[in-house]
Amino acid sequence: MAFEFVKQQVEKRKQQQLFRQRRCQSSAQGRLIDIDNQQFVNFSSNDYLGLSHHPRVIDAWIKGAERYGVGSGGSPLVTGFQKAHYQLEETLCEWQGREGALLFNSGYSANQSVIKALLKKNDVLIQDKLNHASLMEAGVLCDANFSRFQHNSVSQLANRLESQQGENCLVITEGVFSMDGDQAPLKPISDLCKQHNAWLMVDDAHGVGCLGDQGRGSADQQNLTPSDVQIQMLTFGKALGVSGATILCNQALKDYLVNFDKSYVYSTAMPAAQACAVTEAIRVLQTQPELQQQLADNIALFRSLAIENNIAVADSNTAIQPIIIGEADKALAMAESLQGKGFWVSAIRPPTVPVNTARLRVTLSSHHQAQDIVDLINAIHEVSKENYGHR
Incomplete structure (x- = not known):
């Protein structure tokens, strides 16, 4: 009976598009990560200053x-x-x-x-x-x-x-x-x-x-x-x-x-x-205060480009820049589309966040290059426009 309960709960999560899975990474934390034999520009890490590989x-x-x-x-x-x-x-x-x-x-x-x-x-x-x-x-x-x-x-x-x-x-x-x-x-x-x-x-x-x-x-x-x-x-x-x-x-x-x-x-x-x-x-x-300064510069660049491209970012001036999508399945689909373009951005869904506030959680770091941010904004704009109408 206990195992039936476990199976039912897992299946329920899958049906709700809320099922969580680990993805095995074969590289160190950094600007680029390797997952499933593919390289991505990493916009999901909390290694905000790149100190994990300093x-x-x-x-x-x-x-x-x-x-x-x-x-x-x-x-x-x-x-x-x-x-x-x-x-x-x-x-x-x-x-x-x-x-x-x-x-x-x-x-x-x-x-x-x-x-x-x-x-x-x-x-x-x-x-x-x-x-x-x-x-x-x-x-x-x-x-x-x-x-x-x-x-x-x-x-x-x-x-x-x-x-x-x-x-x-x-x-x-x-x-x-x-x-x-x-x-x-x-x-x-x-x-x-x-x-x-x-x-x-x-x-x-x-x-x-x-x-x-x-x-x-x-x-x-x-x-x-x-x-x-x-x-x-x-x-x-x-x-x-x-x-x-x-x-x-x-x-x-x-x-x-x-x-x-x-x-x-x-x-x-x-x-x-x-x-x-x-x-x-x-x-x-x-x-090395320049690490903090570079992070601040990258945050400012991301926000200014998002505004220019009509991407609705949350009211945040920190390294965490959420883009609220709403429905869990749409957030997951956008994250997968971004992966197809070479960007690793996490889709955060309930119960981690409230219902109808599923989001792309973009995290910036000091080791991102300006071109990485430009390319990400362009990719988000394209994915949003192609799949869900212009946001």
Whole structure:
């Protein structure tokens, strides 16, 4: 019976044009990728600055592996906390102006860890409606009173805060939203949290590396300090080009998480070599501002060309540039047509995004060439006009 249920659910997804499949890539991340013996210009990667193949970052991983091996050997409280992990935490604190940093194997686990460790029965959790699935799932599973506010609606957040009864309240938003590319108004959100004695946590997975001085992220770009955003979650697998994540906070919260966060206490630590690579990626960010500038130039070029060609792009000034198509089958067909023209652009469909908002999610990087962007815009214009009428 259980397997019949599984089969039925998979078949339902297929009929709805929502079935997901992996495509095996035979090349490194980069401007060009090889899939199924065909080469594409890659407009789907979160490797926004090309650091996944930066020579300094690769060399740091190699030297780290030679010194520490390829595994950490245990959880951080047993044998899995090595000098490379300590140095990465210190680098993160210095870079971000924080007292404490704690390392996790993924942004998903970091987000869930904080919510589960901090919030108990009768506590309050309030989240932006478009927050990442890791945050939403943890909100549903935790014992706190969980509510959401309309995307980026400061007024509705104010109403939620005014009506909340718990003594311990956590508000969470993303810095840059992963499917829409827009940014949260962090200053008014922070001001509200202070007025109501609530914690503010910002998931800046898609902002760190791309925004702010030395790529410090959304809070820095919007002139906020650690006292304005008590908790930051940053990932290492996007603009930093490696993998893993960190929770940035004050020393007291760090000590609390080390003692009470089960995910941290009972998970094997990331390899020390990986920590070496992340540390070097941060140093590249700090010494090569031209990477951020090139990304900004590519974003501006894409948006100006899209407007010239009557392509309706969303209100985003970040590396994430969604083109809303609406129906899932149409978004999938457009993505396949673009593949036929040599461009790898992902079709994002429900349940990742709301029904009737399926989209092409174009992601830009510093290693895209201007001609790549020109050619992509022309291809989108042609595919849209040929298949669905002029958009």
